[in-house]
Amino acid sequence: xxxxxIQGEKRVFMTGNEVVAWAAxxxxxxxxxxxxxxxxxxxxxxWTRMAPKFGRKFLQTEDELSAGFTxxxxxxxxxxxxxxxxxxxxxLMQEPLSMAEMMRIPSVVVIQQRGGPSTATVIYSQQEVTMxxxxxxGEGFRIVYSTSSHQELFDYTIKAFNTAWKYxxxxxxxxxxxxxxxxxxxxxxxxxxxxxxxxxxEAAIGKPAVDGKKEPVHVRNTYNxxxxxLAVLTGYMxxxxxxxxxxxxxxxxxxxxxxxxxxxxxxxxxxAKGAVQELRKEGLKAGFFRPVTLxxxxxxxxxxxxxxxxxxxxVESAFGQMAKLAKEGIFGSTVNVxxxxxxxxxxxxxxxxxxxxxxL
Amino acid sequence: MSxxxxxxxxxxxxxxxxxxxxxxxxxxxxxxxxxxxxELGIQDRVAFGCDIxxxxxxxxxxxxxxxxxxxxxxxxxxxxxxxANPDIICxxxxxxxxxxxxxxxxxxxxxxxxxxxxxxxxxxxNYAMTGGQMAPxxxxxxxxxxxxxxxxxxxxxxxxxxxxMVAAITREGAYVARGTIANLKQLKSYLKKALENxxxxxxxxxxxxLASCPTNWRTNAxxxxxxxxxxxxxxxxxxxxxxxxxxxxE
Numbered sequence: 001x002x003x004x005x006i007q008g009e010k011r012v013f014m015t016g017n018e019v020v021a022w023a024a025x026x027x028x029x030x031x032x033x034x035x036x037x038x039x040x041x042x043x044x045x046x047w048t049r050m051a052p053k054f055g056r057k058f059l060q061t062e063d064e065l066s067a068g069f070t071x072x073x074x075x076x077x078x079x080x081x082x083x084x085x086x087x088x089x090x091x092l093m094q095e096p097l098s099m100a101e102m103m104r105i106p107s108v109v110v111i112q113q114r115g116g117p118s119t120a121t122v123i124y125s126q127q128e129v130t131m132x133x134x135x136x137x138g139e140g141f142r143i144v145y146s147t148s149s150h151q152e153l154f155d156y157t158i159k160a161f162n163t164a165w166k167y168x169x170x171x172x173x174x175x176x177x178x179x180x181x182x183x184x185x186x187x188x189x190x191x192x193x194x195x196x197x198x199x200x201x202e203a204a205i206g207k208p209a210v211d212g213k214k215e216p217v218h219v220r221n222t223y224n225x226x227x228x229x230l231a232v233l234t235g236y237m238x239x240x241x242x243x244x245x246x247x248x249x250x251x252x253x254x255x256x257x258x259x260x261x262x263x264x265x266x267x268x269x270x271x272a273k274g275a276v277q278e279l280r281k282e283g284l285k286a287g288f289f290r291p292v293t294l295x296x297x298x299x300x301x302x303x304x305x306x307x308x309x310x311x312x313x314x315v316e317s318a319f320g321q322m323a324k325l326a327k328e329g330i331f332g333s334t335v336n337v338x339x340x341x342x343x344x345x346x347x348x349x350x351x352x353x354x355x356x357x358x359x360l
Numbered sequence: 361m362s363x364x365x366x367x368x369x370x371x372x373x374x375x376x377x378x379x380x381x382x383x384x385x386x387x388x389x390x391x392x393x394x395x396x397x398x399e400l401g402i403q404d405r406v407a408f409g410c411d412i413x414x415x416x417x418x419x420x421x422x423x424x425x426x427x428x429x430x431x432x433x434x435x436x437x438x439x440x441x442x443x444a445n446p447d448i449i450c451x452x453x454x455x456x457x458x459x460x461x462x463x464x465x466x467x468x469x470x471x472x473x474x475x476x477x478x479x480x481x482x483x484x485x486n487y488a489m490t491g492g493q494m495a496p497x498x499x500x501x502x503x504x505x506x507x508x509x510x511x512x513x514x515x516x517x518x519x520x521x522x523x524x525m526v527a528a529i530t531r532e533g534a535y536v537a538r539g540t541i542a543n544l545k546q547l548k549s550y551l552k553k554a555l556e557n558x559x560x561x562x563x564x565x566x567x568x569x570l571a572s573c574p575t576n577w578r579t580n581a582x583x584x585x586x587x588x589x590x591x592x593x594x595x596x597x598x599x600x601x602x603x604x605x606x607x608x609x610e
Contacts, residue, residue, distance in 0.1 A: 074444035
C-alpha cells in the first residue's frame, strides 16, 4: 500500500484540528464518518484531503446520529473507525455512544467543546464534561482524555485508539475550540517507529469462515429480564473498575506543602500551571493538580492531595462540571473548597493568581 | 418422509419457535428472506441488522451475523459496515416507524447516496411493540391507541408511501419494490432481486412488505387476512417500482 503518513519525527506548526487528522492517520485509522459542526470541521477537511493518499476512507453522513451509528458499524466490521463532533452534535452523539457502551464497541470520538447550552457559541468552553463522561441512558462506561496542548492532542488521539481496542470501552478525546483552532508547535511521529505498539482491530461482524465453517455472531443491546441486564452490567462494572487504575492519568506538582491546590483540566490547566509557578516564585504555597482522564477520574490521587492541603480551588470554563466529578471522588474529605468558574470563557493565569492570593 | 414444511437453512433452529405474536407478518417476511438467502447461497456473507420495535425480536432469528440497533438506526449501522467492508452483504431490517418516522432521515439519505445496502421495511400500519400507536403508515380513518377516533388526515396527514418516495429520490442502480405477505413467492423474488442488486454493486435496494398485526389490529384470522389482502393494497400498491435489471429504452 502507500507509504507511512509520517516518516520519523517532525516538528510542525499547525492547528489542533489538523493535528487530530494527522494523529488518526498515524494511528492507522481506516475510516472517518463525520458531520459538519464548528469548531471540529477542519478535522474532516484535513482527513478528506490526506486519507485517500493512504488508502483511508471518509463518509459524510446526514447528521451526528448517523455519524455515530455508521462509526459503530465500521468498528463492528473490524476497522479502526472514528468521528468528531461538538456541542449540539455531541448531544446527538450520545445515542450511538450509549449503544457503544452496551455492546462494548471500541469507538473513538474527538470532541471539540463549544459554548453551551444549546447553540450558544461556536468558540470555546469546558461545558461538555458531564455529557462526555456520563451522557446517554447509561452508566458512564467510557474513557475520556482531556487534552491541554497540541502535543497532547496528537499523543492522546493515537492513545485513544489503543485504549478503545484494548479495553473495549468507547473512548473520547475531549478538547475545545481554542485547541481546535489555535496554531502551536509540536512533534508528530510514526508511533510504531517510536516503539508504541498499535493495538490491532478485530471484526465482530463479517469474520471469515474458519475451515469452511462460519460461526455467526448475534450482537444485541436488548435484554429480556431485569436480572439478565443486571448480570451483564455487573460484569461491565467489574471490567471497568479493574482496568481503571491502568487507564487513569493525572499531573500534580508542589502539592506536598501547599495551602491552596488549584484543580483544573484541559487548556485551563495551562493557565493554572503558570499561576502556580508564579505564586511559588513569590514564595506563596500553591499547588497544581490536573486530571488527564476525566473518566475514570483520578479520585484516590486527588484525595491524597486533599488530605494534605487546606483548600482545593476548582477552576474551569463551566459551572463546576469537573468539580462535580472531583467532589464525588473525594467524598468525605473535610478540605475547604473554592471555585473560579467562567462557563464558555477562557481563564488566564493572572485571574488564578489573584484568586489564590485572595484565599491565602 | 416428513410432510412438515421445511425451515430455511439460514434460520437458527435454537430460536424457533420465534418470538413474534401468532399471526404476525414478520415471520413470513423473514421466511421469504431466509429462502432468498438460501437460494443465493450467501448465508456466510450476510450481516443482518434490526431496529428497536418488533423487528428487534429477530436479533437471533438467523444463523447469520446479526446486529440489533436502535429505533431507526439500523440503516446507518449497516451503511457503516458496508462502507468499511464492502464484501459484507448488508441487510437493514426495520418497521414502518423506524424507516418512515424516527429514522426517515437515514432512509432518505442512504437512498440519495445510493448506499450499496438492502433495506427491508415491514409495514403493518402501526407501532406494534409499543402497543399499537398511530404510525406513518396508519390508513386514513384507521383506529389506533393514539388515533382512537380514527386517523384524521387533516390532523395527521396521509400515510407515507415509502417505496414511491425512495423511487423518487434514487437514481440509476436502485431497486425498489413493495411486496406483501399475501404473495410470498412474489415477495421472495423481490427480496432476492434486492440482494442481487446489492451484490452487483448497482445501488440502494429497498423492499417494503405489507404485513399483518392481529394483536394490535384486534382482528381475528379472517379479518386480519381481509385487511392485508384487500384494504392495505388499496392505498399501498404492490409491485416493482424500479428494477435496474429491466432497463427500458430510457
